[in-house]
Amino acid sequence: MTTSTTPGQETRQQTRPSSLDAETLWRQDRDHFIHPFTDFSQFHDKGCELITDSDGIYVADIHGNRFIDGIAGLWCVNVGHGRHEIAQAMADQASRMAYFSTFNNLSNAPATQLAAKLAELAPAHLNHVFYTCGGSTANDATIRLVHYYFNRLGKPSKKRILSRRNAYHGTTYLASSLTGIESNNWSFDTLSELVTHLSEANLYRRPEGMSEEAYCDHLVAEFETTIADIGADNIAAFIAEPIMGAGGVLVAPQGYHKRMQAVCRANDILFIADEVVTGFGRLGHFFASEAVFDTQPDIINIAKGLSSGYSPLGASLISDRLYEVLGTPQCKGGVLSTGFTYSGHPVSCAAALKNIEIMEREDICANVREVGPYLEQSLKRLAHHATVGDVRGSHFMMCIENVADKTSGELLPVEARVGDRVAEEAQKRGLIIRPVGHLNVISPTLIWTRETVDTAVAILDQALAATTESLQRDGFLPA
Template sequence: MTENLQNRLYDTEEIQEKDNAFIHPWDMMDTVGDNKRTVIAEGDGIYIYDSDNNKLMDGPGGMWCVNIGHRRQEMADAIAEQVMQLSYASPWSITNGPASIFADEIAKRAPTDMNHVFFTTGGSTAVDSAVRMAHLYFQFQAKKSKTQIISRAYGYHGSTFLGAAITGKPREEECMTVAEGLVHHIPCPNPALKPEAMSMADFLDEKIADLENKILELGADNVACFVAEPIMASGGVIVPPEGYHKRTWEICKKYDVLYISDEVVTAFGRLGHYFASEDVFDIVPDFITTAKGLTSGYVPCGAVVVHDRIIKAFKEGDNNAMYSNGYTYSGHPVACAAGLKNMEIIDNEGLLAHVREVAPYFQSRLRELLEMPLVTEVRGMGLMASVECRVEGEDDMGTLYKVASLVDQYCQELGLIVRPIYSSCVMSPPLTITKDQIDDLVGMLRQGIERAQDDLIKEGVLNA
């Protein structure tokens, strides 16, 4: 990096001015060109630094993705070496070493009998690609009516036109046009929505019935796939009741509906395993989508891991089936070299075991915040968690956003970045976080919530 550019990265005023040309994801369009965002200038381990040299703990791990932490010299070296060796190769009629080796290494770590990998550019395109292969699978078997897709309210599956339709977050559907007539949402399996008089077993039965009833309503001959995150990440870190995934998977098998496990967030260590589907939830889906932790965010990359039975069906048929789906950057050699180095670091440093060791401490420390008046719920598993901050009885969406954003604002002043989603403060720190750093995170979050509480009490919104 030239010295001139290096210096400019710390010129807050210049970057904020030039940021007016940058339309950000999920931007409020009436504010485009008028924002003054925090400028992140560098990262190191679990910390990032803004352009005014304020040190901030990266609570969200970037966007659920900086699993091995920032500023890894060995990662930089691997990326640079691959750029000098081969910067690009078309994935169509030729191949390259990093992509082929990376696919093989992913397959070795994937659930039983999932030995094929299709590379994409990220999570949204991975979901699209899995659904398109599911459609091709049934088309090839002359089951042309099996096209309908089932997903869940508050699930998140991307922002492409198809991914956005599969997504069940109401805010997205309110603001943007989505594909209609193809996707059907069933109720969210959030245990917090369970009626007080209902047992958890009965609530689980009801959520399983939601899926089966929807398949029967649409007709099993019309349903292609069910798309589900093991933990509903952007919906607020919603952990379904124990046994939910195993039973929905069994329902799908019963009706010849393909199961797409969306592990864009949970794969590559977030729950202490390379993949959560089999190791945590005891299912072997037909497809697994992954992205974020795949390269720890160093280079964009996504992938679909495909069960052998899907490939076997194509190979045993009489007709040729072309999977006419792909991307210029599928199997990009630099991204795949980064992915291989990411795996090497995870394995050499024992990060999966480390997550399994520190995650219970992370979850238990956060649950201590339940004693605070503003904290109504703490949800999570592994190194992903959501602290719900809301005024009891308040359902106005504007107020819910305001409370979480206020906590986020105070936390940043204290040295912690959290991600406000609805009324939740969401965290998914790098997998390298230590117990001492967890203590620091929880301490800053507590102070941030206390300051927000004080403001709301002064406004008369919250009782002292």
Template sequence: MTTTTTRPTTDHPVLDAKALWQKDKDHFIHPFTDFSVFHQEGCDLITDSEGIHVQDAKGNRFIDGIAGLWCVNVGHGRAEIGQAMADQATRMAYFSTFNNLSNAPAAELAAKLAELAPAHLNHVFYSCGGSAANDATIRLVHYYFNRLGKPEKKRILSRNNAYHGTTYLAASLTGIESNNWDFDTLDHLVTHLSEANCYRRPEGMSEAEYCDHLVKEFEETIAEIGADNIAAFIAEPIMGAGGVLVAPEGYHQRMQAVCRANDILFIADEVVTGFGRLGHFFASEAVFDTRPDIINCAKGLSSGYAPLGATLISDELYEVLGTPQRKGGVLSTGFTYSGHPVSCAAALKNIEIIERERICENVREVGPYLEERLKTLSHHATVGDVRGSHFMMCLENVADKATKALLPVEARVGDRVAFEAQKRGLIIRPVGHLNIVSPPLVWSRDTVDRVVAILDEALGAATESLKEDGYL
């Protein structure tokens, strides 16, 4: 790897990589920081980006294999998005959307989202990201049932290994155990069901039988808690940070049917799957043939160019939410930055690019090729499973393919693979024993081939280091 300290072009100021690294290490508390290495190693600072590439403060250039963090769907450095944001910021950067005030980008974007979403989702509640969207959604759901005279309907059903965010309530919805080590959660509000993990389903059980098993667990949980006490079930169409878990065929439809039969709202968390990652603006109806009562989105909504989240609400729910609860009453929830005009302007231009450049079509064409090529990596001794769909993929690393036993945590297998890939010019995401590939949606087949070649080398090198250290 090169050790240059300046960017090869002159259109940005020269950066002092060492000073930046020190400032970052001394003052920035990073989300999901691994303090066992951070105090010594600090972080790699990414300073520049263009298209499918990013560059660090030392001048090293990488293929972005994670789209920033599931976000940068249209690719980096889109000048027209930056210009749209600048134009809006200089015209009017911010004004409140409280108390019967609004702004043009927020109104335009709400109408556009209603056009893109399933036909019954015509109303938009804005937030500042995915965690806030999920958090706000549950507050609105509770309010909805209070308004219907059903104040006992409070419990939310989520799933083990689900990821719905890190605000207090969203973290409680999240079912990844390690995310909440030593943090408090609202256990009285949330019950977690089994995740839909086809790779680790009970031995001898077919996928169809596994689907039956999961639906039965859902029905039994409802019977135990009481449908009158349950407000909603929340699920990602494909589980993201919890391991890119694709449920068995028909799972989401059947879970929705159980919800309908028990007066339980069905919430789709499309923070990751929305805006093209599976080849459609929204995956719930187009891919999984479901009609959620609520869809939450963020990330790809603005391609990460500005913080923005949205909760898309059905006409049926809005009929209740949009009725004054009493004389002088208002819908007294929201955020200072709800419908922020600069963020909404970024989202509008982002959606325009996705439509104009037929990016969803690119995902539907290149995505299956990415799946096919990544599966060729199964020849490596540690690759137990290659799963996912389109531009949302995962490699699960194991110690033994036959038993699916995992390597010890201290082997840090995901980190090893990611480190070897980064040495070769590719950033992928390690999550424990997993490696996630979730690229910008503008990858081509040629890019896929380059990425798979790098991963092939990286997995080989990681396997050798695991052998040297006595883990294999």
């Protein structure tokens, strides 16, 4: 292994460059691959960096530059990269039977075993698994099942879903409607008549002078008022991430989720926990809803860490109470007529089973509970930088909010691209983090050690200093 040095004390470890033709692939990617969330103001000229190799906490690009993966692929590679056990489990299953339908009373062993394992790991009342292909489809399918549930109970008016501003629940048509990040839906249509968005629980930007306890009261009161305005008989469910992910890693006030659940129970509204990000160890437990937030959702939706990203897979975990209705024939010859060709895909389920086995054997959740608070404390030391307004999150789910003024929280103009600047400076130094507007998200693989944290935070310290200098040079901050 070698290191390369560029101006500004920027060092980046290198591995052997890929044998792939970098120039050809770069052009093919630019000319043919429509990437999710592409910034076309830059893409046509800059294209994409091709990541070709990975191992443990590292990924490498086509030129051999190696980086610490600070985003776990995209919230998901929880057990780390290059786990040969998972690859072998997938290969063995593909060799034996790569795919067969799970429609019409057919099944397969990995899907069956995984469903039983998920029921064992989940809160005790969630014993039934509806498989999907990822997080968006889990949230989408869940709403369809919820509407079906109330139709079967003779309550067809209960259709409205309550979500939250800055929530992220996916990008399929219905899931994007649940999503409350305004910029995600610019120029796209949504099912606005179906979804009402409440305020997000944003402690950093709560009303000035309001205590955390009073802020929680304020949010719960807004929920109750919204229910009264719409009518409980017209509301089917409330969906919430235990900690908001893409919307800014927002941690709600103490007791918020439990109180929101109580309001749901009092009004015959289902409580859906979107644990696509928080599930499978990111907060130190396989599921955060009960273990961390003391709630018992009617449905928990999962994906990402379920297979550690080794194969696409999602699921909705359904309570016994709902299954009593969903599992009853609707009429003679009537079936539960929803699902996906790849529901319970055997190769994906084999990957998930091995992923869970590794997590349990290595007690990866315990590592998160031990190293996570150290990551929180270490990142908070970055608050001395001029642009850092807030450092927040929990365990291996963290965010830096960049601002123009630390006292007022005023933001820099969009054209300053502050989140991108920080991410670019970090990547120069060997760490990949995620820019989301003025935010930077750190959501690493769950196998980081204290030593990894020290290295990553040192890189971020340099990256934030370099960003401040560039913003001053470009006139976005006073020199």
